[in-house]
Amino acid sequence: MKTKNPNIDARAASKGPIADKGSGAAAGIASRRIPVAIAVALTLLSGVVHGYLDGRWSRPIDLRAQGDQLAELPERMGDWVLTESTPLDEGAAKMLRCYGSQVRLYHNEKNNAMVTVAVLFGPRGPIAVHTPEVCYSSAGTKQVGQTRVEKITTSQEEHRMWSAQFAQRAEADASLDVWYGWSDGGAFAASKYPRVWMTESLYKIQVAGPVGNESQRPCRDFLEAFLPSVERVIQ
Template sequence: MLPTPGRPVPKPTLQMSTEQKTKPVSSEKVRSDSAASVRGKSRIVAVSLLLVITLVSGSVHAYLDGRFVDQELAGRRAEAITALPTSFGDWTMISEEQLDGAASELLRPHGSIVRNYRNSESGATVKFAMILGPRGPVAVHTPEICYRSTGNAPSGARRATEIKTEQHTHQAWTLEFKDKQSGEASLHVLYAWSDGGAFAAAEQPRFWMVENLYKIQLASPSLGDGTNHGLQFLTDFMPLLEKCIL
């Protein structure tokens, strides 16, 4: 079409489409931004999860160590331990000791006794210890650990032994030790735990769902006659222990 005479000829204009005006975003940048966003969210999730794990593990550890304790009840039970008889049957206490300082710091007992008894008939002596304390430390402190530092070593695997009374059937671990240097039999040792019921030769008492544990441990010298005098003592003493804790 020809321009009309007398009218100015319009200047041609260059128009660009929206697609032409907008610079396309590269796929690499989109992926980069998306990855950065994912990494940021992942960090938040990781930090939150770590915080939760820390809080939960701390609470579980405190519970297993028996830090949430009824102090009044623990005190009454500790008094019952100290009231155990010093003489019964053929057995008489000949001396009493305090729990070793290092052991006391480790076990944090609410109550404990360490006594030496002698049998008037056989002349045999037995060291008897009983403690009430937080489940965690009381459960993991065993003779296999403490007697190694006294020049003794287990001469075989421990085995469970039953002690029966009129009311209950108890169990205790029995273990023989030998002198590290001479290799000769040196000690008969028994130990067991209770949560307030029958004593047990337990594998993992730390995971019992109770605040505190009782533990008994006996050691008697090996006299070479094959007799476990500690087992004799515990058989005679167990009915009295039942009155203390059951």
């Protein structure tokens, strides 16, 4: 019968704790790496999401050429005649990063009403976030009443627009009527969250004019004449 070598048992016993200690250290390092990896992944994901919402991850198509088509909008629609066309304000152009824009003043030869219209095409993020409620309220005016949805139907589309009315700070009655909405190439919509639309680029239309009355609202009358031409230009 062989006698067990006590030295072998001693070496085996001494190696056990060392191996366990090494395994524990490796596991600790791995466990610390997991939160770091998750943090990096979330940071990258948030950058991608923000870039998508901001419209920076655009397809390689000629967006400038598409924006240039806005210049084809007519100078006359029924009683409405173009009297002035101006470039988009330099500060607004830089902020909105438009691929194309038209800012025009139209006059109604029948009732002498005048409206200003801006048609913009650009990346979804900047085009979506600037609304009249914010812009006009910071320019010495105040909103009167609530923003509401208006419907305009053409032979091709059923458009929905936001409308809001504004007054000078010292006045109680509204004197300015503003209609606006967004489109991805189809009907314009009064959207609460256009920035999350599943599209890379947006059109925006905004019309401002006198309030008028229920039987004659210049902004509505202008859009009824103007939108059929817009439908033929946007994609």
